[in-house]
Amino acid sequence: MNYLITGVAGFIGSHLAERLLSNGHSVIGIDSFDGFYAKAIKENNLSAAKSHQSFTLYECDIENYQDVLKVAKDGGIDGIIHLAAKAGVRPSIIDPIGYQNVNVGGTQNMLEIARHCGIQKFIYGSSSSVYGINPNCPWQESDHVLQPISPYASSKVSGELLGHVYAELFGIQFLALRFFTVYGPRQRPDLAIHKFVAKMIKGEVIPVYGDGSTARDYTYVDDIISGIVAALKYSASLYEVFNLGNQRTVQLSQLISVIEEVVGKEPIIDRQGQQPGDVKITNADITKARKLLGYEPNTKIEYGILQFKLWYLEMMKQGLV
Ligand SMILES: NC(=O)c1ccc[n+]([C@@H]2O[C@H](COP(=O)([O-])OP(=O)(O)OC[C@H]3O[C@@H](n4cnc5c(N)ncnc54)[C@H](O)[C@@H]3O)[C@@H](O)[C@H]2O)c1
Numbered sequence: 001m002n003y004l005i006t007g008v009a010g011f012i013g014s015h016l017a018e019r020l021l022s023n024g025h026s027v028i029g030i031d032s033f034d035g036f037y038a039k040a041i042k043e044n045n046l047s048a049a050k051s052h053q054s055f056t057l058y059e060c061d062i063e064n065y066q067d068v069l070k071v072a073k074d075g076g077i078d079g080i081i082h083l084a085a086k087a088g089v090r091p092s093i094i095d096p097i098g099y100q101n102v103n104v105g106g107t108q109n110m111l112e113i114a115r116h117c118g119i120q121k122f123i124y125g126s127s128s129s130v131y132g133i134n135p136n137c138p139w140q141e142s143d144h145v146l147q148p149i150s151p152y153a154s155s156k157v158s159g160e161l162l163g164h165v166y167a168e169l170f171g172i173q174f175l176a177l178r179f180f181t182v183y184g185p186r187q188r189p190d191l192a193i194h195k196f197v198a199k200m201i202k203g204e205v206i207p208v209y210g211d212g213s214t215a216r217d218y219t220y221v222d223d224i225i226s227g228i229v230a231a232l233k234y235s236a237s238l239y240e241v242f243n244l245g246n247q248r249t250v251q252l253s254q255l256i257s258v259i260e261e262v263v264g265k266e267p268i269i270d271r272q273g274q275q276p277g278d279v280k281i282t283n284a285d286i287t288k289a290r291k292l293l294g295y296e297p298n299t300k301i302e303y304g305i306l307q308f309k310l311w312y313l314e315m316m317k318q319g320l321v
Contacts, residue, residue, distance in 0.1 A: 180245030212253030245284025
């Protein structure tokens with residue numbers, strides 16, 4: 001098969017490209033190399049994929065419909081995995097217009113491209129943040145998601161709604177995968193595990209928001225990639241939403257202890273207040289993904305954090321972080 005991945009140079013996109021290429025597929029990758037973090041890191045993310053002859057990279061922006069159309073028009077694409085986005089809850093509060101333009105406008109563009117290029121399959125990288133302040137943990141796909149508490153979360157809800165329109169009107173299969181705090185090698189530098197490991201290795205002060213009782217359903221990137229690959233094979237219905245989480249939560253204080261163990265250094269903690277936009281807990285009910293996709297996350301947090309540390313040390317050696 002021939003797949004188009006948007007956001008291919010990012011954390012999740014680059015892992016997905018490698019998995020699809022090693023499964024024998026061709027990959028067309030699109031990325032604008034936005035300035036959220038260093039271009040050199042994103043280029044490094046793609047080093048394995050680039051050595052593959054079935055991989056083609058286009059540096060272009062999903063906000064520019066004509067540019068992406070040119071790439072997709074003659075590509076003979078069997079499916080789009082749309083991961084390009086402005087990610088992160090806190091920065092979206094500073095730049096809500098930018099988030100709306102890329103995450104909603106860009107998703108609209110990609111759906112139009114699917115429609116005009118006759119691409120029948122669209123996988124959408126959604127987020128656990130769509131559940132907002134939903135008190136019914138663990139969260140199920142059937143829960144309503146109209147209480148988001150950040151511009152990022154609302155942009156992801158909007159993407160899911162747009163997808164429903166294209167499934168209904170044009171018969172494009174749209175699968176929204178709600179990722180729950182993904183971690184592992186190449187994780188974005190704004191996310192907690194990346195920040196904590198980096199600061200602990202360097203002996204720097206770690207700002208910790210809240211009293212340590214907030215909890216996250218951390219999901220290892222290989223498990224997420226297996227979920228995406230399973231979704232690519234799923235054909236039983238036109239529109240579905242799936243939670244891709246781990247179904248286990250880890251409290252912030254526990255997370256810091258695991259990182260301390262893996263890094264082998266004592267953390268220097270600077271306690272700060274709770275951040276606006278952050279929810280107390282994220283917790284996925286993955287019954288549906290288990291049943292329909294055969295999704296079975298099995299990575300232990302200690303192993304995943306060790307893999308991240310090894311990657312981070314390699315990036316330090318190369319002078320990239
Ligand atoms: N990492 C997580 O924990 C997590 C959780 C939930 C949802 N998600 C979603 O998964 C997707 C991938 O996230 P990630 O963590 O790999 O982020 P990332 O920032 O590492 O990757 C996103 C990529 O998209 C690219 N991009 C941004 N704007 C673009 C544009 N206008 N045109 C083309 N490319 C553009 C960036 O350059 C980047 O390489 C995002 O949609 C994100 O919202 C991630």
